[in-house]
Amino acid sequence: MVEVKLEGITKRFGDFEAVKDLNLTIKDGEFLVLLGPSGCGKTTTLRMISGLETPSEGRIYFGDRDVTYLPPKDRNISMVFQSYAVWPHMKVFDNIAFPLRVKKYPEDEIKRRVKWAAELLQIENLLDRYPGQLSGGQRQRVAVARAIVVEPDVLLMDEPLSNLDAKLRVAMRAEIKKLQTKLKVTTIYVTHDQVEAMTMGDRIAVMNRGRLLQVGPPTEVYLKPNSLFVATFIGAPEMNILSATVTEKEGLALEGDGFTIHLPEDFRELLLDHIGKDVLLGIRPEHMTVKGVSTLEHVTRTAEIEGTVDFIEALGTDTIVHAKVGENIIKVKLPGHIPLPVGEKIKIEIDLDNIHIFDRDTEKAII
Ligand code: ATP
Incomplete structure (x- = not known):
C-alpha cells in the first residue's frame, strides 16, 4: 500500500493540454474515482500514474519515492482495462500466473498465489479453461485476478466494467468495491459513469477539460458541488x-x-x-x-x-x-x-x- 501524490501535473500533446496543473493526493488504501466526460483527461492521468506516459510538467510520488520517470515495471502497479486484455492462447491459470512468471516467482509460490486470487474472484473452477470459453464477466474476473495476484502497491482501473451488460455491471461494481475494501490496495478507478463513481469511490475527483474541478466524498460532491459543471454532471435526473x-x-x-x-x-x-x-x-x-x-x-x-x-x-x-x-x-x-x-x-x-x-x-x- 502506498500514497500517490500528483504535484502540478500537466500533459501536452503538441499544443494541446490534455491535463492542466493537476494536484491530487490519493491516500494509502483509498478507492479514488476519477470521473468526467469523454476526453477530459482521465485516461491520460491514469497512464501517467502507471508510467505509460510521462508528464510534461510536475511530479508523481508513490509515498516518498519520486516515480515520475520510472518505467511501469518498476512501480509495482497493476492495471485493468476496459478491454479485458486476457491472452486467448493461455489458460486462465497461466493468464493469472503471467505477471508472477515475469517476476520469476518459484512455481509453488505461483500456485499458491493464483489459487488465492482465483478464490477471491470466485473463478477457481475456471482455471483450466481458455478465455474463449468464458463469458465477458468471467473474463473480467480473470483480468482482475491477474491484476491483484502480484499484490500491487497501486491498482489502476480504466472503465473496467463498461463492456459488461447493465445487470452484470451492477453486480461487479459491488464485488470490486468489496474486494478493494478487503485488500486495502490504493486504487484509482477511471469512469465517466456517475453512478459507478457515487457507489464505489471513497472519494470522487471530478475532471473536465483537463482540469480537476472538485474532489471529495461522494455525498459531499453531490450535495455541495462547487461549480455548475459538477452539479449537473452528477445526479439523475439532472439538477x-x-x-x-x-x-x-x-x-x-x-x-x-x-x-x-x-x-x-x-x-x-x-x-x-x-x-x-x-x-x-x-x-x-x-x-x-x-x-x-x-x-x-x-x-x-x-x-x-x-x-x-x-x-x-x-x-x-x-x-x-x-x-x-x-x-x-x-x-x-x-x-x-x-x-x-x-x-x-x-x-x-x-x-x-x-x-x-x-x-x-x-x-x-x-x-
Ligand atoms: P475517454 O473516457 O473518452 O477515454 P478521457 O477522459 O480518458 O476520455 P483522455 O484519453 O485522457 O480522455 O484524453 C484527453 C484528451 O487528450 C483527448 O482530447 C484526447 O484526444 C487527447 N489525447 C490523448 N492521448 C493523446 C495522444 N497520444 N496524442 C494526442 N492527443 C491525445
Whole structure:
C-alpha cells in the first residue's frame, strides 16, 4: 500500500493540454474515482500514474519515492482495462500466473498465489479453461485476478466494467468495491459513469477539460458541488438549472420566469455582491415536492412556487413530475407512483437548505 501524490501535473500533446496543473493526493488504501466526460483527461492521468506516459510538467510520488520517470515495471502497479486484455492462447491459470512468471516467482509460490486470487474472484473452477470459453464477466474476473495476484502497491482501473451488460455491471461494481475494501490496495478507478463513481469511490475527483474541478466524498460532491459543471454532471435526473435575478423588493429573493423565491436573511452575506445581478439557481429534483401529494422529510425551511403539470414520467419506484413554471420545465422527483393529470395546477415546495446558486459568468457556486 502506498500514497500517490500528483504535484502540478500537466500533459501536452503538441499544443494541446490534455491535463492542466493537476494536484491530487490519493491516500494509502483509498478507492479514488476519477470521473468526467469523454476526453477530459482521465485516461491520460491514469497512464501517467502507471508510467505509460510521462508528464510534461510536475511530479508523481508513490509515498516518498519520486516515480515520475520510472518505467511501469518498476512501480509495482497493476492495471485493468476496459478491454479485458486476457491472452486467448493461455489458460486462465497461466493468464493469472503471467505477471508472477515475469517476476520469476518459484512455481509453488505461483500456485499458491493464483489459487488465492482465483478464490477471491470466485473463478477457481475456471482455471483450466481458455478465455474463449468464458463469458465477458468471467473474463473480467480473470483480468482482475491477474491484476491483484502480484499484490500491487497501486491498482489502476480504466472503465473496467463498461463492456459488461447493465445487470452484470451492477453486480461487479459491488464485488470490486468489496474486494478493494478487503485488500486495502490504493486504487484509482477511471469512469465517466456517475453512478459507478457515487457507489464505489471513497472519494470522487471530478475532471473536465483537463482540469480537476472538485474532489471529495461522494455525498459531499453531490450535495455541495462547487461549480455548475459538477452539479449537473452528477445526479439523475439532472439538477434543475433556472435563470434568476437576486432582488431585494420585499426582503431577499430570487426572481425568475414564473417564480419568486423568498430567501432567508442568512443568505444575504453570501449574495451581497450579486444583488441586482443574474445568477443560476440549481435545485435537485428530490429537493422539491408537490404540496398535498408528498412531503419533504427533515426539512426546516421551504419556499413555494406555482406550476402546471406538463408530463409525468412513471419510473415504478418514483415519479418524475415535469412542471411548467413560466417557460421553465422543472423536474420534481416524488417517491411512489403519483398519477397527476397533465394540465393540473400544482404548488411546488422547495427545500431552501438544498438550493444552489451559481455565478452566471464563472459558473462557480456562490451557495
Ligand atoms: P475517454 O473516457 O473518452 O477515454 P478521457 O477522459 O480518458 O476520455 P483522455 O484519453 O485522457 O480522455 O484524453 C484527453 C484528451 O487528450 C483527448 O482530447 C484526447 O484526444 C487527447 N489525447 C490523448 N492521448 C493523446 C495522444 N497520444 N496524442 C494526442 N492527443 C491525445
